[in-house]
Amino acid sequence: MPTLDDLIAEAALRKTELARETGIAPATITRISHGGPTTRVTVNKILKVLERHLGRRIEIEHVDGLNITK
Known part of the structure; x- marks a missing residue:
């Protein structure tokens, strides 16, 4: 299974670009990608952008490695 970092790299995005497109702070994306706690809503925002760049459902x-608390 890919990690969030794997998917970001596959989409050829920098975390700052992903942050701009999702409205989520780059530090938050880094924290999530390193296993920090997050919500399902936040992860879904990130995955929607990655899906658009990769052209497939995720x-x-x-x-x-995701640590979804709610």
């Missing part, structure tokens, strides 16, 4: 359950 299921939250198929991303390794």
Whole structure:
């Protein structure tokens, strides 16, 4: 299973670009990608942008290392 960092790299995005497109702070994206706690809503915002760049659906359950608290 890919990690969030794997998907970001595959989409050829920098975290600052992903942050701009999602409205989520770059530090928050870094924290999430390193296993920090987050919500399902926040992860879904990130995955929607990655899906658009990658041209495919990404299921939250198929991303390794996420620490979803709510």
